[in-house]
Amino acid sequence: MSATPPVSLPEPTKVAVLGAGSMGTTFAMVLADAGCDVTLWGRDAVVLDAVDQTHRNEKYLPGVQLPAMHGTTDPAVALKGASIVVVSVPSQVARATLSSMKDLVEPDAVVVSLMKGVELGTDRRMSQVMAEVLDLPDERVAVVSGPNLAPEIAERQPTATVVASRSEATAQLVADACSTGYFRPYTNTDVVGVELCGAVKNIIALAAGMAQGQGFGWNTLATLITRGLVEITRLGLALGAEPATFSGLAGMGDLTATCASPLSRNHRLGKHIGEGLTLAEAIKVTGGTAEGVKSSESVLELARAHDVEMPITAGVVEVLAGKLPLADLAATLLARPKKSEVAG
Numbered sequence: 122m123s124a125t126p127p128v129s130l131p132e133p134t135k136v137a138v139l140g141a142g143s144m145g146t147t148f149a150m151v152l153a154d155a156g157c158d159v160t161l162w163g164r165d166a167v168v169l170d171a172v173d174q175t176h177r178n179e180k181y182l183p184g185v186q187l188p189a190m191h192g193t194t195d196p197a198v199a200l201k202g203a204s205i206v207v208v209s210v211p212s213q214v215a216r217a218t219l220s221s222m223k224d225l226v227e228p229d230a231v232v233v234s235l236m237k238g239v240e241l242g243t244d245r246r247m248s249q250v251m252a253e254v255l256d257l258p259d260e261r262v263a264v265v266s267g268p269n270l271a272p273e274i275a276e277r278q279p280t281a282t283v284v285a286s287r288s289e290a291t292a293q294l295v296a297d298a299c300s301t302g303y304f305r306p307y308t309n310t311d312v313v314g315v316e317l318c319g320a321v322k323n324i325i326a327l328a329a330g331m332a333q334g335q336g337f338g339w340n341t342l343a344t345l346i347t348r349g350l351v352e353i354t355r356l357g358l359a360l361g362a363e364p365a366t367f368s369g370l371a372g373m374g375d376l377t378a379t380c381a382s383p384l385s386r387n388h389r390l391g392k393h394i395g396e397g398l399t400l401a402e403a404i405k406v407t408g409g410t411a412e413g414v415k416s417s418e419s420v421l422e423l424a425r426a427h428d429v430e431m432p433i434t435a436g437v438v439e440v441l442a443g444k445l446p447l448a449d450l451a452a453t454l455l456a457r458p459k460k461s462e463v464a465g
């Protein structure tokens with residue numbers, strides 16, 4: 122097994138995208154638009170047949186005409202010859218999904234996570250899960266994260282993102298593979314920071330949605346975004362992230378998009394709870410993967426293990442668990458002991 126990926130790939134780069142939901146399909150579109158030979162893998166034969174034959178995924182991206190790509194339910198077909206493997210399944214099933222495909226991934230492939238969650242039970246970030254299951258060295262691991270609401274990218278609206286890898290050459294390689302006229306990747310070597318930004322902003326977006334559902338306005342939203350960024354930064358720094366990451370696209374960028382947009386499933390789910398639905402009802406009505414629900418628990422565990430204060434996250438966990446009435450959340454947060462804004 123080679124520890125270092127090739128610095129350039131054969132043209133066109135063959136890419137497997139694992140997970141045919143809204144983000145997996147959208148990123149497959151970006152890669153194909155960028156000139157890659159893309160095969161999308163998923164479990165639903167009806168969906169993948171349509172992707173393969175008519176280049177449409179009506180279940181997850183209704184009305185969107187995709188560029189030419191392959192679709193399959195057979196992981197061996199998707200992974201054969203793929204020099205880049207993109208993983209876009211819900212975080213809590215990443216380990217099981219990758220374990221079942223472990224022997225099919227090409228020995229030199231770079232494996233990229235689009236997932237924005239932290240594993241329950243282990244508190245591992247997705248790049249850690251991928252590396253553990255597939256036995257990958259740092260040079261073969263990358264993550265992509267930024268203000269990247271799938272429905273907007275699928276309309277080819279302009280946005281930017283961060284491709285992070287401990288290896289600058291790997292980050293550059295993945296950035297080259299997904300660079301288009303509407304999607305601009307920046308590189309970063311701070312994998313920890315970029316990944317934590319993606320996972321924790323979903324929890325803050327739940328809180329922002331709850332606040333909106335309760336009828337609170339822009340001041341509350343801005344307060345949650347700003348103090349949410351403080352929580353993300355505190356946890357990230359405790360885990361070795363770089364300070365500059367938090368004001369970047371994966372940090373402030375994604376936090377703003379997700380907390381403000383009704384396209385965010387986490388925001389919508391929080392809003393349903395704010396309007397009075399139970400968690401179970403809100404999950405059903407929202408549909409799709411709202412990573413913050415489960416990751417709030419693992420992120421809070423990480424925070425406690427590193428002695429990091431995350432009051433908004435802790436409040437969201439209590440509300441979701443039914444231990445704190447949502448009507449009391451704001452008062453609970455505001456009643457905490459007064460402190461300096463800038464002292465840690």
Ligand SMILES: NC(=O)C1=CN([C@@H]2O[C@H](COP(=O)(O)OP(=O)(O)OC[C@H]3O[C@@H](n4cnc5c(N)ncnc54)[C@H](O)[C@@H]3O)[C@@H](O)[C@H]2O)C=CC1
Nearest residue numbers: 141142143144145209210214235236237269270271409410
């Ligand atoms: N949708 C978005 O705007 C964005 C999503 N992401 C991240 O991408 C990841 C995937 O999310 P989406 O594609 O949006 O979710 P989705 O809910 O649209 O699709 C999830 C996909 O995973 C499949 N799946 C569910 N359980 C599975 C299992 N046990 N084994 C294999 N496949 C399974 C579903 O069939 C579906 O195809 C998440 O971590 C999310 O945070 C990141 C950026 C933007």
Ligand SMILES: O=C(CO)COP(=O)(O)O
Nearest residue numbers: 267268269270385386387
């Ligand atoms: O991560 C996202 C945008 O960058 C998508 O957010 P949701 O998972 O809340 O829809």
